[in-house]
Amino acid sequence: MKVGFVRSGLRRFRVLATAVLVASAPSNVAAQEVHAGGDAPELPDTLTSCPDRLELLVERGLAEQQGIAPGAPVRVGAQPDAPGCHATVAGVFQPEADPSEIARDRRRIILHLPDLAALAGRADEVDRFSVRLADPAEAEELAGRFGSLMPGTRALRAGEVAARASTTFEVVRRFHRAIGLITITAGGVFLACIMTLKVQERRSQVAALRLVGISNRTLLSWLMLEAALVSAIGGVLGIAIGRAASGVINAYYQRVYATTLDFSIVTGETIGIGLALAIVLGLIAGGVGSVRLLQVDALEEVGR
Amino acid sequence: MLIFRYSARELLRHPARSLLAVLGVAVACAMLLDMLMLGGGLNASFRSLLTSAGYELRVSPAGTLPFDTGATISDAAGVSASLEADPAIAGVAPVLGSNLLAERWASSGETSMDDGPEEEGGAVRLFVLGVDPEEQGLYRLTAGEAPAAGGAVIGLELAEEGVEIGDTLTLRAPASFADAGRRSGRYVVLGIAEFLYSAAGERTAAIPISSLAELTDQPDRASLMMVRLAAGEDPDGVADRLRAEYPGLEIASIGQLVETAARRLSYFRQLAAILGTVSLIVTTLLIGTIMAISINDRYGTIAALRAIGISRRSIVTAFLVESLLLCVAAAVIGLGLGLLVAGQLERILSDFPGLPSAIRFFVFEPDRLAWAAAGVLVAGVGAALVPAIRAMNAPIAATLHREEP
Numbered sequence: 001m002k003v004g005f006v007r008s009g010l011r012r013f014r015v016l017a018t019a020v021l022v023a024s025a026p027s028n029v030a031a032q033e034v035h036a037g038g039d040a041p042e043l044p045d046t047l048t049s050c051p052d053r054l055e056l057l058v059e060r061g062l063a064e065q066q067g068i069a070p071g072a073p074v075r076v077g078a079q080p081d082a083p084g085c086h087a088t089v090a091g092v093f094q095p096e097a098d099p100s101e102i103a104r105d106r107r108r109i110i111l112h113l114p115d116l117a118a119l120a121g122r123a124d125e126v127d128r129f130s131v132r133l134a135d136p137a138e139a140e141e142l143a144g145r146f147g148s149l150m151p152g153t154r155a156l157r158a159g160e161v162a163a164r165a166s167t168t169f170e171v172v173r174r175f176h177r178a179i180g181l182i183t184i185t186a187g188g189v190f191l192a193c194i195m196t197l198k199v200q201e202r203r204s205q206v207a208a209l210r211l212v213g214i215s216n217r218t219l220l221s222w223l224m225l226e227a228a229l230v231s232a233i234g235g236v237l238g239i240a241i242g243r244a245a246s247g248v249i250n251a252y253y254q255r256v257y258a259t260t261l262d263f264s265i266v267t268g269e270t271i272g273i274g275l276a277l278a279i280v281l282g283l284i285a286g287g288v289g290s291v292r293l294l295q296v297d298a299l300e301e302v303g304r
Numbered sequence: 305m306l307i308f309r310y311s312a313r314e315l316l317r318h319p320a321r322s323l324l325a326v327l328g329v330a331v332a333c334a335m336l337l338d339m340l341m342l343g344g345g346l347n348a349s350f351r352s353l354l355t356s357a358g359y360e361l362r363v364s365p366a367g368t369l370p371f372d373t374g375a376t377i378s379d380a381a382g383v384s385a386s387l388e389a390d391p392a393i394a395g396v397a398p399v400l401g402s403n404l405l406a407e408r409w410a411s412s413g414e415t416s417m418d419d420g421p422e423e424e425g426g427a428v429r430l431f432v433l434g435v436d437p438e439e440q441g442l443y444r445l446t447a448g449e450a451p452a453a454g455g456a457v458i459g460l461e462l463a464e465e466g467v468e469i470g471d472t473l474t475l476r477a478p479a480s481f482a483d484a485g486r487r488s489g490r491y492v493v494l495g496i497a498e499f500l501y502s503a504a505g506e507r508t509a510a511i512p513i514s515s516l517a518e519l520t521d522q523p524d525r526a527s528l529m530m531v532r533l534a535a536g537e538d539p540d541g542v543a544d545r546l547r548a549e550y551p552g553l554e555i556a557s558i559g560q561l562v563e564t565a566a567r568r569l570s571y572f573r574q575l576a577a578i579l580g581t582v583s584l585i586v587t588t589l590l591i592g593t594i595m596a597i598s599i600n601d602r603y604g605t606i607a608a609l610r611a612i613g614i615s616r617r618s619i620v621t622a623f624l625v626e627s628l629l630l631c632v633a634a635a636v637i638g639l640g641l642g643l644l645v646a647g648q649l650e651r652i653l654s655d656f657p658g659l660p661s662a663i664r665f666f667v668f669e670p671d672r673l674a675w676a677a678a679g680v681l682v683a684g685v686g687a688a689l690v691p692a693i694r695a696m697n698a699p700i701a702a703t704l705h706r707e708e709p
Contacts, residue, residue: 167655167657168656168657168658171652171653171655171656171657174652174655175649175652175653178648178649178652179575179579179649182331182334182335182645183335183579185331186328186331186332186335186583186586189324189327189328189331190328190586190589190590192324193321193324193325193328193590193593193594194593196320196321196324197321197593197594197597200318200321200597201597292320
């Protein structure tokens, strides 16, 4: 979009400041080659209209990959096979950890906006503006009015931008939730099976205790307590294994994607839900098995 | 047959226990099948989609994948001619892509597009492909004809919104508010097509590449070139050779593109591997526990059977058949359940942004079904083997004495 046009449009609103953020500006620059001075292959002559004292910042991953250090001479251009401009690496930057960029093997450099516009042949153009409002409460209203007053532009609130950028993660979250449900079902059936077996193991013992006069209520409490204990111990062990697995997952993916993002987080809420599910499911399974056990004829159970 | 009946009767003696075991293993089997489908499904789906167009190579600007960025190939006509001169190449289809704003004029009178989330002052965003109608592999016409000069082919999404053959679309570059007259044009809808690589809900249209180049002020540029090889040529070999000849271009065969896509979505394969392994472990543990407790209950019977001359082999076989029966019942339920669950999970993942709607995460193939069933059966029978052998080695006299009521 044309910078001058949008700026004049923005002045009509009560906008405190407009910031041109377009570091990621013309996407053609994504195709550029960046070569450290000595290793640069033969390239055509540089552009005749190269900016003076062209400087750039190089993303850490790219700098390491190409062996580029601050002060290194490089050549940048909008097309790999087109003339480029000599530039100097002013520094190396570490981009903020951004989940939406994680799977994209795209390396970035940062240039001053006019330099980038000149290199890409897109004078007076940007891809987007970030706008800081005098009154943030007016964001919604202004976003609605921008579009109609400045045809060809689209105003999005920061929340909308974040929501669009995180669509991938929303889908993955829903997928994880579905997988979690299946896992809980499998775990629940497994637990029910184990608790049924555990209770049935005690049938002779329970029958004998009933014959010596221990009440069904006391026996039920005993069996339920045991079920709760087994479930709780299993739950705690499961959480410990989950935490360890979470650590391994983070270590692995942080190394794979060279990022500081956390891929797996074990929160207090997760622990609480896990433990509660284990105990509740264990109690239900143990309870059902115990009630059935207490309904059996005790004499028959001990073989008389 | 006797062994089979004995095993079946033993399972029916404890219906609750057997039912729970079958259910537990069925869920694990369903999960295993789903993970096998997920693990190989994406690659198979990508390959199927890419090969369906009939072009073996994709050429894009160096360092990019097709349409991954807005980068374009300069001197598109020169590159295309040079590629076509190569004896290994049978045809080149240049493609230019751009997001444009579209307004619709119906043949009966002026109307605007239906309101949508991307609606902007009566116009909607449209991904427009500039193609050579005689040489393209991006869409299949379902009605009408290919886009001649001044004409357009629209995707099914737009057709479902009410745009018809004969309507006129006004296309405008989004950044063209300052020079709207120069960078907009009217195109008559000549055909409706299924766009092979469109994402779900994406509005797509195609016009001649020269028209789009003019509209977006990108003369002699292409976002992508699809290359058709002569019969018998090896795509990987030709791609490697061309990559050396054209250092400014990214040239990939379908196999290489599938590998790249698989790398980007490796998360799903890793998740599938982990959950598939967990499913097998759950099956082993569950069957192992059930069989261990079941066999422990029958130490006296086992000793008595051995005392009257039943061979160890027959008794171990009976336990293995018992486990096998549990697993077969679980596999039948689990495989059906797995297919149902895969459909639901596919529905969730179909919202994955940026992927062509034709891509499937869960792809059904008979061999995956067979692998899931075999995995569960082997894990189950293997799990029963340990307690069965232990019971066989128990001393007969001591066991009979201990188990005497």
